Every structure is written in C-alpha cells, then in structure tokens.
Amino acid sequence: xxxxxxxxxxGAQTATxxxxxxxxxxxxxxxxxxxxxxxxxPGGALLALLFILPVIAVFVIATTNWSFGxxxxxxxxxxxxxxxxxxxxxxxxxxxxxxxxxIVVPGTIGLGLLIALLIEARPSLRGFxxxxxxxPFMATLAASAVAWEMLLHxxxxxxxxxxxxxxxxxxxxxxxxKTVLPVLALIGIWQNLGFAMVLFLAGLKAIPADLYEAAxxxxxxxxxxxxxxxxxxxxxxxxxxxxxxxxIRAFEVFDTIAILTQGGPGRASExxxxxxxxxxxxxLRTGYGAAVTVVFLGIIxxxxxxxxxxxxxxxxxx
Amino acid sequence: xxxxxxxxxxxxxxxxxxxxxxSLQVEDGEFLTILGPSGCGKSTLLKIxxxxxxxxxxxxxxxxxxxxxxxxxxxxxxxxxxxxxxxxHMTVAWNMALPLRMRRLNAWQxxxxxxxxxxxxxxxxxxxxAEVSRVAAALGIDQLLDRKPAQLSxxxxxxxxxxxAMVREPAVFLMDEPxxxxxxxxxxxxxxxxxxxxxxxxxxxxxxxxxxTEAMTLSDRVVVMADGEILQVARPQDIYADPCDLRVAxxxxxxxxxxxxxxxxxxxxxxxxxxxxxLDVASAVGTRILIxxxxxxxxxxxxxxxxxxxxxxxxxxxxxxxVFVHVEMPGVSDLFxxxxxxxxxxxxxxxxxxxxxxxxxxxxxxxxxxxxxRTTSAVTxxxxxxxx
Numbered sequence: 001x002x003x004x005x006x007x008x009x010x011g012a013q014t015a016t017x018x019x020x021x022x023x024x025x026x027x028x029x030x031x032x033x034x035x036x037x038x039x040x041x042p043g044g045a046l047l048a049l050l051f052i053l054p055v056i057a058v059f060v061i062a063t064t065n066w067s068f069g070x071x072x073x074x075x076x077x078x079x080x081x082x083x084x085x086x087x088x089x090x091x092x093x094x095x096x097x098x099x100x101x102x103i104v105v106p107g108t109i110g111l112g113l114l115i116a117l118l119i120e121a122r123p124s125l126r127g128f129x130x131x132x133x134x135x136p137f138m139a140t141l142a143a144s145a146v147a148w149e150m151l152l153h154x155x156x157x158x159x160x161x162x163x164x165x166x167x168x169x170x171x172x173x174x175x176x177x178k179t180v181l182p183v184l185a186l187i188g189i190w191q192n193l194g195f196a197m198v199l200f201l202a203g204l205k206a207i208p209a210d211l212y213e214a215a216x217x218x219x220x221x222x223x224x225x226x227x228x229x230x231x232x233x234x235x236x237x238x239x240x241x242x243x244x245x246x247x248i249r250a251f252e253v254f255d256t257i258a259i260l261t262q263g264g265p266g267r268a269s270e271x272x273x274x275x276x277x278x279x280x281x282x283x284l285r286t287g288y289g290a291a292v293t294v295v296f297l298g299i300i301x302x303x304x305x306x307x308x309x310x311x312x313x314x315x316x317x318x
Numbered sequence: 319x320x321x322x323x324x325x326x327x328x329x330x331x332x333x334x335x336x337x338x339x340x341s342l343q344v345e346d347g348e349f350l351t352i353l354g355p356s357g358c359g360k361s362t363l364l365k366i367x368x369x370x371x372x373x374x375x376x377x378x379x380x381x382x383x384x385x386x387x388x389x390x391x392x393x394x395x396x397x398x399x400x401x402x403x404x405x406x407h408m409t410v411a412w413n414m415a416l417p418l419r420m421r422r423l424n425a426w427q428x429x430x431x432x433x434x435x436x437x438x439x440x441x442x443x444x445x446x447x448a449e450v451s452r453v454a455a456a457l458g459i460d461q462l463l464d465r466k467p468a469q470l471s472x473x474x475x476x477x478x479x480x481x482x483a484m485v486r487e488p489a490v491f492l493m494d495e496p497x498x499x500x501x502x503x504x505x506x507x508x509x510x511x512x513x514x515x516x517x518x519x520x521x522x523x524x525x526x527x528x529x530x531t532e533a534m535t536l537s538d539r540v541v542v543m544a545d546g547e548i549l550q551v552a553r554p555q556d557i558y559a560d561p562c563d564l565r566v567a568x569x570x571x572x573x574x575x576x577x578x579x580x581x582x583x584x585x586x587x588x589x590x591x592x593x594x595x596x597l598d599v600a601s602a603v604g605t606r607i608l609i610x611x612x613x614x615x616x617x618x619x620x621x622x623x624x625x626x627x628x629x630x631x632x633x634x635x636x637x638x639x640x641v642f643v644h645v646e647m648p649g650v651s652d653l654f655x656x657x658x659x660x661x662x663x664x665x666x667x668x669x670x671x672x673x674x675x676x677x678x679x680x681x682x683x684x685x686x687x688x689x690x691x692r693t694t695s696a697v698t699x700x701x702x703x704x705x706x
Contacts, residue, residue: 214404217391217397217417219421224425225420229405233405233407
C-alpha cells in the first residue's frame with residue numbers, strides 16, 4: 001500500500017505547474033516564522049508601548065531641563081544627576097528608604113516564616129489563619145491607611161489608649177520624627193506579611209517528608225535541628241525570591257506615605273518614590289524627577305539581577 | 319547484636335487498617351525481605367520499626383531491648399529511603415557525617431564557626447571525618463565526598479544513602495525499596511552490591527520491595543504481605559515452589575502462575591478442563607477448587623492421549639533461552655502460559671493445535687478462599703472422562 005500511495009503523490013506534484021510549485025515552497029519556508037512573529041506582535045507591541053518606550057523616554061528626559069507641560073526644553077547632559085546627588089532632600093529620602101527597607105524586609109521574612117511554620121504545624125483552622133494573614137495584602141492600601149491613621153491618632157487612637165492603659169509611653173506616632181519611619185515600616189510589614197507567608201507555606205509543602213524522616217533517624221529531631229538541617233535550607237530558593245520581591249515592594253513604598261505623612265514631619269518620612277512624585281508632579285521639575293527615576297530603576301534592576309545570580313548559583317540544589 | 323522480634327503489631331489510619339496483628343521473628347544477621355504489592359502495609363511496618371510511625375498495639379524488641387516509644391535515633395536502626403532522602407544542600411561528606419555529628423557533638427559544638435572553638439570539637443570532628451572517609455572508601459565513593467547530591471548519578475546517590483546508614487554501624491538496616499529509582503542495568507549491579515554489603519557487615523537487613531526478583535535474589539527469607547497481613551514467611555525457593563496462599567503464588571513468579579478452576583467430583587477426584595485429578599481432601603462434590611499451574615509445569619505431549627489436554631497456540635514470546643507460549647484451552651477463559659526451552663519450541667506456529675501434559679507433583683491446589691490444599695500423594699492425572 002505505502003509505495004503506491006507515495007507514487008501517486010509524486011504524480012500529483014509533477015502535474016502542478018512550475019510557478020505554483022515555487023510559490024508553495026516559498027510560502028512553506030516563510031509562513032511559519034511569519035505566523036510566529038504575528039502571534040508575538042500584540043505582546044511585543046504592548047511591551048514596547050508600556051515599558052520599553054517609557055523607560056527610554058525617562059532616560060532622555062533625565063538629560064533635559066523639561067518641566068511638565070512646558071513647550072520648550074534643552075539638553076543639559078548629566079546636570080540633573082549632579083543636582084540629584086547634591087540635593088540634601090534626595091539624600092535624606094534615599095537614606096530613609098534604605099532604613100525603611102532594612103526594617104521591612106527582615107521583619108516580613110522573619111514573621112512570615114514564623115507564621116507559616118505555626119500554621120503548618122497544626123492542621124486545625126489552617127484556612128482561617130491563612131486567610132486573615134493574607135487579607136492585608138489584598139486590601140486596598142489607601143483604605144487600610146485611613147484605618148491605621150485612626151488607630152494611631154494621638155488622643156483617640158486605640159494604640160495610645162491601650163498603651164496608656166498598660167502604663168506604656170505614648171507618642172504622636174505619625175507626627176514625631178523619631179517614630180514616624182519605624183511606624184510606617186511596621187505598617188509595611190503588616191501589609192507584606194501575608195504575601196511572604198503564602199509563599200513560605202507553598203515552600204514548606206514542597207519539602208519531601210522523607211527528608212524529615214531521614215533527619216529523625218540521623219538524630220536531628222529537635223525543632224531547632226530540624227529547622228537547621230531540613231526546613232531552612234530547603235526554603236532557600238523561596239526565601240531568596242521573597243527577599244527580593246519584598247525588597248522591591250519596600251523600595252516602592254508610596255501610598256502610606258502619601259496618605260499618612262506626605263513625607264513629614266519635616267522630611268523624616270520622605271522616601272524615594274514620594275520625592276520622585278513631588279518633584280515631577282508638584283514642583284513640575286520633570287527632568288529632575290526623571291533622574292530620580294533612573295536611580296530608582298537602577299536599584300530595582302540591581303536587586304533583580306542579584307536574585308537571578310544568586311538563585312542560579314547558590315540556592316537551587318538541583 | 320540480636321534478632322528483632324515483632325509481636326502483634328497493628329496500625330490503622332482512620333478507619334483503614336493498614337497492619338493487622340503482625341508477628342515476625344527476624345534472626346540476628348538475617349537478610350529478610352518484605353515483599354508485597356503497593357499499599358499492602360510493608361512500608362508502614364518498616365516505618366514502625368524505624369520509629370517514624372507509632373503502632374496502635376503490639377510491641378517490638380531488639381534483642382532484650384524494647385523499642386516501643388523510643389525515638390528513631392535511640393533505636394540503633396538506620397534506614398535507606400527509596401528517594402535516598404539526601405540533604406541537597408550538603409556535600410556527600412556532610413550527608414554521611416550528620417548522624418555521627420548529631421550523636422557525638424552537643425548543640426554548642428555543632429554551632430557554626432563558634433563550635434569549632436570549643437574544646438574537644440576539633441578532635442571529634444577529625445574522628446568523624448576519618449570514619450566517613452573509611453566508609454566512603456569501602457563503598458567506592460571517596461572521590462565524591464566534596465560533591466553535592468545533585469551532581470551525582472542515581473547509583474552514586476544510592477551509595478551515599480547506604481553510606482549514611484553505614485557510618486552509624488547500626489544493628490539493623492532498614493531499606494525501603496532502595497533500588498526502585500534506578501534503571502534496570504544499575505539495579506542488577508546495586509543488588510549484587512547490597513548482597514555483598516550484607517555479607518561483609520553481618521548486620522540484620524530488613525528490605526522492603528515490590529520487586530519479586532530482588533526478594534528472590536537477595537533474601538535469606540521472604541515475608542509476603544497483602545492487605546496488611548503476612549501471608550507467608552519462607553525461604554525464596556519455598557515461596558515459589560510451595561506457596562501457602564493463592565495470592566503468594568500469583569505474586570511470585572514471572573510469567574504469572576496459571577490458575578484454572580475445577581470442581582470436586584466423586585471419589586476424591588477433581589475435574590480440571592476435562593481431566594480428572596486425584597485430590598486427597600474430603601470436600602463435598604461440586605466444591606470449587608483452584609489449581610495453580612506454573613508455566614514450567616506444563617509440557618508438550620508427543621501425541622493426543624487420554625491424559626493430554628488439547629490447546630491452540632495464540633501467542634509466542636521469545637525470551638532468548640526460553641519461549642513463552644500462550645495457549646487457549648477449550649472451556650478455559652484465560653490464556654495459559656507455558657515456558658518451553660528454545661529447542662522444544664522453535665517449530666511451534668501461531669494457531670497450531672498442541673497436546674499438553676501436566677507435570678504431576680508440580681500442581682498447586684487451593685480452596686475457594688485461596689488457601690493451599692496440601693496433597694500427600696503424588697498427583698497423576700487420571701484418564702480423561704474416565705468416570706464421566
């Protein structure tokens with residue numbers, strides 16, 4: 001059967017005219033890549049329009065003295081960057097952001113891991129605990145920021161009332177230069193905790209039970225030894241991912257600052273994104289704002305590269 | 319060193335009974351294999367021996383020492399897991415050293431960096447390193463000590479897992495399907511290595527598998543389990559030739575044993591596919607009897623006779639030295655497999671009618687519940703329809 005079918009196919013091909021055959025071959029050769037590019041086009045166009053072009057625009061604007069809504073601009077080279085690094089507000093803002101990140105990241109990771117371990121330890125009410133810890137992450141931050149403002153109100157707020165009832169020192173948390181940044185960082189931890197917890201829970205689920213059994217037999221059966229021998233090393237990849245994502249989210253903090261403190265009192269809670277916003281859209285110094293954006297982008301890209309690099313080298317075991 | 323004695327161990331998960339009143343004596347230095355299909359409770363039994371699960375009732379003694387309630391690390395048993403369960407972030411040397419570190423160093427001495435400053439830590443660590451390299455050399459993995467498990471092949475990981483168990487010099491080795499993640503060729507090689515290891519160490523080995531070849535080749539004795547119960551404990555050759563339960567007969571042997579149904583007739587004769595076989599039991603006429611016929615218990619008869627069964631060839635499988643011939647017999651729904659040496663089988667054609675003879679003495683009789691009916695007299699087929 002097979003040879004005769006091939007023969008007849010051959011016959012059909014010789015019967016078609018020469019130009020037609022050539023055309024088929026050309027289409028065959030190019031139709032597949034063309035289809036591929038066509039399919040990639042919508043995604044590619046959106047990526048270019050919403051991401052690549054704006055980034056290029058930011059880099060270009062950062063080298064000009066353009067102000068928002070202005071009709072003229074001129075090229076000023078690196079002057080905006082020199083201004084940025086010479087500006088005490090920017091340096092204050094940069095430092096505040098670093099402090100904020102240094103509180104939020106370890107706090108979120110530590111508490112998130114602790115809660116994940118506690119939830120995983122007992123099967124009862126697992127879904128409930130998961131849900132209540134994850135809620136802050138889902139909630140609209142603007143709305144919960146208002147709730148925090150009420151809680152932290154110097155006279156009527158629940159926090160101060162509870163503190164004074166317990167004989168603890170009270171403060172005007174959001175209006176005191178000493179407390180404002182740590183309090184905002186605590187809100188940041190509260191907000192990111194659920195996210196870290198969910199990722200840690202998934203990571204814990206993926207640890208093979210065999211390893212804990214092997215640890216039991218090898219004698220690593222106390223909670224600390226189990227944690228050190230199996231849990232923490234096996235959570236390495238997840239932890240790396242959570243650290244980077246939470247760090248990026250902490251660098252991006254804006255809503256709580258904008259709603260609760262507007263960078264105040266003084267410049268005590270001024271952070272990078274808030275400076276960027278104020279320079280660009282309140283003072284309309286768009287060129288300067290773009291330079292801050294470039295610095296900000298640099299931080300985010302560095303973090304991401306660190307994540308990729310470390311992930312590839314160290315924390316993946318297979 | 320002493321034998322392991324398991325008495326009346328039961329275990330259930332919720333309403334499911336996984337182990338039903340298991341009692342078993344394991345001799346000191348014995349290689350005992352627990353064989354059974356998946357879900358028969360064999361791994362649960364192993365975990366109870368290791369202390370990873372707690373039995374609902376029953377007790378376990380290692381020599382004079384009662385193991386019940388002891389934590390795994392205090393039981394003097396080591397386990398090799400199916401997945402090897404190596405710590406992926408540790409080097410081979412650390413993986414193997416861990417059981418010794420946990421035993422010989424206290425929590426402070428194990429503390430990173432600072433622990434090294436404490437007195438005696440350095441000496442103990444050196445001693446551990448020496449023992450690890452001795453065991454590694456014995457297993458031929460001494461050049462791999464600085465690698466991590468991900469950089470090892472399946473066979474090498476397996477050796478590391480065995481090494482981690484060996485460094486502790488336990489009285490009992492528990493092995494949970496240690497070869498099932500290896501490819502066929504490596505499995506044969508590792509099988510030989512495990513056998514050799516047992517011979518060299520002289521420790522008690524309890525080996526869980528669903529692979530009958532492993533059970534038959536490695537063990538001093540085989541325990542066949544099904545549905546949470548022990549069906550038979552016997553030497554490998556007896557498990558094959560003298561099974562006490564239909565499930566044992568069916569589980570052991572490849573190709574599978576042929577089962578044919580017969581009915582008791584008058585005068586202690588059983589009717590099997592038209593042949594009458596004497597069976598020395600006092601069962602009522604019409605009782606269902608199951609007859610197990612190993613593929614090699616069938617032979618080719620030269621010509622049709624009164625003691626031959628006629629059959630038709632339906633499938634021929636060449637296995638090299640042997641040929642499996644699947645035949646259809648009138649009135650029997652399943653195909654029968656017979657094993658023939660190549661020189662006897664090369665002329666057989668598909669669809670060819672054959673005359674088969676039964677090798678008397680190799681037939682296994684079971685009652686309707688699958689219990690073996692032991693016959694004292696040698697079984698010789700009586701003439702076809704002689705009494706019909």
